[in-house]
Amino acid sequence: MKKTVQIPLGSQHISLLEPIRFKFECENEKIIGVDADVGFVHRGVELACTRKFEFKQVGYVVARVCGLCAITHSLSYTLAVEKLLGYEANDRIKYLRMLMVELDRIHSHMLCLAHTAENAGFEALFMQIMAQREPVMDIQEAISGNRVQFDYISIGGVNRDLTPDLSALIHKNLAALSEKVDALMMLFDTNWSLSLKYKGIGVLSLENAYTYNALGPLARAAGLASDVRSESSDLPYEAVGYTMVLESSGDIHARNFVRLREIVNSIAMCRNIVDNLPVGEIQEKVKGKPKGEAVVRVEAPRGELFYLVRGSGQNILERVRIKTPTFSGIPAMMEVFKGSQYADAPAILASFDPCMSCTAK
Amino acid sequence: MTKIETTLSSLLADIGTFYDKKIWHFLTVNGIDLGEGKIELQWIFSKYGAKDEIIIYYLISEYETAIPSIIGLIPSAIMGEREIVDMFGLTVSGVEKGLYLDEDSIPHPLRSQS
Amino acid sequence: MKFFTPFRKKSPWILHYNAGSCNGCDIEILAALGPKFDLERFGAINTGNPKQSDIFLVTGPVTYRSRERLVELYTQIPEPKVVVAVGSCTDTGGVFRGMLNVEDGIDRYIPVDVYIPGCAASPQLIIDGLVKALEILETKSKAIEKPFKLFGAVQMIGTKLSRLNMAQRVRHDEN
Numbered sequence: 001m002k003k004t005v006q007i008p009l010g011s012q013h014i015s016l017l018e019p020i021r022f023k024f025e026c027e028n029e030k031i032i033g034v035d036a037d038v039g040f041v042h043r044g045v046e047l048a049c050t051r052k053f054e055f056k057q058v059g060y061v062v063a064r065v066c067g068l069c070a071i072t073h074s075l076s077y078t079l080a081v082e083k084l085l086g087y088e089a090n091d092r093i094k095y096l097r098m099l100m101v102e103l104d105r106i107h108s109h110m111l112c113l114a115h116t117a118e119n120a121g122f123e124a125l126f127m128q129i130m131a132q133r134e135p136v137m138d139i140q141e142a143i144s145g146n147r148v149q150f151d152y153i154s155i156g157g158v159n160r161d162l163t164p165d166l167s168a169l170i171h172k173n174l175a176a177l178s179e180k181v182d183a184l185m186m187l188f189d190t191n192w193s194l195s196l197k198y199k200g201i202g203v204l205s206l207e208n209a210y211t212y213n214a215l216g217p218l219a220r221a222a223g224l225a226s227d228v229r230s231e232s233s234d235l236p237y238e239a240v241g242y243t244m245v246l247e248s249s250g251d252i253h254a255r256n257f258v259r260l261r262e263i264v265n266s267i268a269m270c271r272n273i274v275d276n277l278p279v280g281e282i283q284e285k286v287k288g289k290p291k292g293e294a295v296v297r298v299e300a301p302r303g304e305l306f307y308l309v310r311g312s313g314q315n316i317l318e319r320v321r322i323k324t325p326t327f328s329g330i331p332a333m334m335e336v337f338k339g340s341q342y343a344d345a346p347a348i349l350a351s352f353d354p355c356m357s358c359t360a361k
Numbered sequence: 362m363t364k365i366e367t368t369l370s371s372l373l374a375d376i377g378t379f380y381d382k383k384i385w386h387f388l389t390v391n392g393i394d395l396g397e398g399k400i401e402l403q404w405i406f407s408k409y410g411a412k413d414e415i416i417i418y419y420l421i422s423e424y425e426t427a428i429p430s431i432i433g434l435i436p437s438a439i440m441g442e443r444e445i446v447d448m449f450g451l452t453v454s455g456v457e458k459g460l461y462l463d464e465d466s467i468p469h470p471l472r473s474q475s
Numbered sequence: 476m477k478f479f480t481p482f483r484k485k486s487p488w489i490l491h492y493n494a495g496s497c498n499g500c501d502i503e504i505l506a507a508l509g510p511k512f513d514l515e516r517f518g519a520i521n522t523g524n525p526k527q528s529d530i531f532l533v534t535g536p537v538t539y540r541s542r543e544r545l546v547e548l549y550t551q552i553p554e555p556k557v558v559v560a561v562g563s564c565t566d567t568g569g570v571f572r573g574m575l576n577v578e579d580g581i582d583r584y585i586p587v588d589v590y591i592p593g594c595a596a597s598p599q600l601i602i603d604g605l606v607k608a609l610e611i612l613e614t615k616s617k618a619i620e621k622p623f624k625l626f627g628a629v630q631m632i633g634t635k636l637s638r639l640n641m642a643q644r645v646r647h648d649e650n
Contacts, residue, residue, distance in 0.1 A: 011544055012523070012525075013523055014521070014523025017493065017498065018493045018498060019492075019494075019541055019544070038460070041538055042462070042495075042538055042540070043495055043536070043571050043575065043576055043577050044574045044575025046448075047574070047575050048573075048575070052574075060570075064497045064564075064570050066498055067497040067499025067502060068498050070497070111502060127510050130505065130510060131510040134506070146597075147503065147595070147597060148499040148595045149595045210382045210383055211437075213386055213435070226409055231408075231411065231412060231413070231414075232412070233412050295362055295415055295417075306389065308391060318393070319393045319394070323388060323391075323441075327389075328388070328437060328440060328441070330440055331436055331439060332437065357497050360461055463540055463576075465539065466539055466575070466576055467575060
C-alpha cells in the first residue's frame with residue numbers, strides 16, 4: 001500500500017513572492033521527495049538580447065531579469081562588453097559601482113531576513129526589518145532617482161555622481177542601520193522562539209554543498225568558502241575592506257547569520273567607499289563595437305552571477321548567456337528539503353532567498 | 362579563461378578525470394548557435410579560491426546529434442542541460458523537455474531560424 | 476447584500492499574483508504593506524486566498540505558463556472585485572513587449588480597473604492606485620464579471636478551463 005502523500009506548494013501561495021511550484025512527497029509530516037517547476041516566469045530575455053536590442057540597450061534590458069539584483073545584472077553585462085571593447089573604467093567609476101552593488105546587497109539581504117521571519121510565523125519581526133530596510137531604499141533613491149530598477153550603470157561609467165550632501169545622507173542612514181543590525185544579530189542569536197524555527201532546520205551539509213555546487217549565502221552557511229568577490233579581479237574589493245563571512249552549521253540560522261554579518265561588512269565597505277572616493281570622471285566615451293568572447297562573474301546577493309557575451313563587431317550581439325545564482329542553486333535547495341518537516345517548508349524556502357525571475361529569465 | 366577542445370566521445374572521460382568537486386566549481390552548460398545547423402557547446406568550470414580561473418570545455422556539434430549527459434558526474438548540471446534541451450531543441454540522453462517552454466511556445470527559440 | 480458593502484470598503488483584502496514580473500514591483504508591494512508606507516491603514520491586508528479577496532494586484536506581463544493561473548485566480552475571487560495592474564509591463568508589456576514567451580499585458584485576459592505605471596511602480600503610486608480601486612469597488616455590484624476569452628493557440632489550456640464556459644477558443648483572425 002502506498003504510504004506517501006503528495007502535497008503541492010504554489011504556484012500561488014501566501015508565502016511566495018513569485019510563482020514556483022513544488023510537489024512534496026510526504027511520509028506523514030516528513031518530506032521525502034521534491035519536484036519543482038521553476039519555469040513560470042520565462043520571458044525569453046536571452047533571445048531578445050540577441051535579436052531585438054542593440055548592445056548599448058541590452059544593459060537596461062538585462063536589469064529587468066530581476067528587480068532585486070538588477071544592478072548586478074547590468075554591472076556584469078557592462079563589464080563583459082567593456083572587456084570586449086578594450087576599455088577599463090577608472091577608479092571612481094569602479095568605486096561608485098561597488099557602492100551601489102553593496103547597497104543593493106544590504107537591502108536584498110534585509111528583505112530575505114524579513115521574508116524568512118514572516119514565513120516562519122514572526123509577523124512583527126517582518127514589519128520591524130521592513131521598517132529598518134527603508135533608510136537603504138532612501139539612499140538608493142537619493143543617489144539614482146529610483147528605489148528599485150535604478151539603471152545606474154551604463155557602458156563607460158555611471159549615470160549620476162555622488163555629491164557631498166549624498167555622502168552625509170549615506171553616513172547618517174548607515175549609522176542608524178548599523179545599530180539596528182547589531183540589535184538584530186543579538187535577537188537572532190539569543191531569542192528562544194526564533195531558535196525553535198531556525199536552529200537545526202533545513203541543514204545543508206558541507207559534503208552536499210560541494211556535490212551540488214551550492215553557491216552564495218547557502219554555500220557559505222555550510223562552510224564552503226566560495227565568494228566571487230574574492231575570486232574576481234574586476235572590482236577592487238580587497239581595497240575597500242572585504243572579508244569573507246563563513247558559518248559552519250548550514251541551517252536556517254546559519255544562513256540568516258551569514259546575511260546579517262554580510263550586511264555589517266557591506267556597511268563598512270560603503271563607508272570606506274564614500275570616505276575614500278577617488279577623483280575622476282564618472283562617464284567616459286567608449287568607442288567601437290564588441291567583438292570576441294568575454295566572461296564575467298559578479299557576486300550578486302544570492303551568489304555567483306555569470307555572463308558570457310559574444311559579439312561579432314555588429315550592433316546586435318551574437319550570444320548573451322545569463323547564468324543566475326538561483327538557477328544553479330536549485331539542485332542543492334531540493335536536497336535540503338528532503339528529511340525536513342512539511343510545516344517548515346515555507347521558512348526553508350524563504351531562507352534560500354530564491355529568485356524565480358532570475359531563474360527563468 | 363582557458364578553452365579546451367573536446368569531442369563528443371571523449372567528453373565524459375575528459376570531464377570525469379578533470380573534475381574534482383572540492384577544487385572545481387561547475388558553473389553551467391552553455392550553447393552558442395553558429396548557424397548552418399551547427400552549435401558550440403561549452404561546459405564551464407571555475408576554481409575555488411583562485412583569481413579569475415575559468416576553464417571552458419567546448420566542442421562543436423550538430424543539432425541532430427545526441428549529447429551525452431554529465432549528470433552522473435555532476436548532479437547540478439541537470440538545470441543547464443534541461444535549459445539547452447528547451448532552448449536549442451537538442452537531445453541530451455535522459456533529460457526531458459519542458460523547463461521553460463509550453464506546448465504552444467515557439468520551439469527551440471535560440472536556434473537560428475533560417 | 477447591502478449589509479456587507481461598508482465592511483468591504485473598510486477592509487479590502489488583497490490577493491497578489493506575480494504573472495512574470497521581474498520582482499521589482501513585488502518588493503515594492505511588500506514595502507507598501509510595511510510600516511513606512513503602511514497600506515494596512517486602509518484596512519488592506521495581504522491574503523493568499525482568492526476566495527476571501529476583493530482586490531487583485533497583478534504584476535508582470537503574463538507569461539505563457541501563468542495565463543491559466545491568472546484566469547483561474549480571477550474567477551475564484553467573489554464579486555464585486557477590482558483588478559489593479561501594477562507596473563508598466565503589466566499594463567502594456569513594457570520592456571518585455573514582443574518577447575518570446577510573453578503576452579503583452581494582463582488586459583488581454585481579464586478586465587483591468589486601475590493601471591499603475593512605473594518600472595518599478597513606487598509604493599506611493601501603489602497606494603494611490605489602491606485608493607482609486609476602493610472608489611471603484613464601491614460602485615460595483617454583484618454582477619458576475621467574466622475574464623476575456625483566451626487568445627490564440629491555447630487549446631491545450633482551454634480544455635482544462637471548464638468553469639463558466641470561459642475558455643471558448645478564439646481564432647487568430649478575430650483578434
